[in-house]
Amino acid sequence: MNETTAKRYKIIVTIVGKGKASRVVAASKKAGAKGGTILLGRGTAPASVYLDILGINFDPEKEIVLTLADEDIADHLLQAMLDEGKLDLPGNGVAFVLPVKNLAGIIRLLKMTF
Secondary structure (H helix, E strand, C coil), rough: CCCCHCEEEEEEEEEECCCCCCHHHHHHHCCCCCEEEEEECCCCCCCCHHHHHHHCCCEEEECCCCCCHHCCCHHHHHHHHHHHCCCCCCCCCCCEEEECCCCCCCHHCCCCCC
16 A cells, blocks of 8 residues: 555554453444444553652553544544543553554455445
8 A cells, every 4th residue: 555545544552551442442333433342451560660760559550542534533533532441640641642653454444434
């Protein structure tokens, strides 16, 4: 696929505590996403960072949500995910958006409206 087509898409990466990703994905779908991918992960920060700096219990298990979105709705989806995950509060997770440079393997999705 050429770079021009892929520039229309962004990937939203959301990292939350274990057990919270399903709600974040549901909120993004309600806001217009076609789906998402949930990966399991484990944080590597020392326990003191969690307890002393963030003021939360040490739980390194995380869920990472990957959501491919048309750039026109990426900000709207991100806001829905932030609201559901309460990511504006310390210790609840983090989310960020990255541009997609090249894209392959999802021709079916390109024919759908995001």
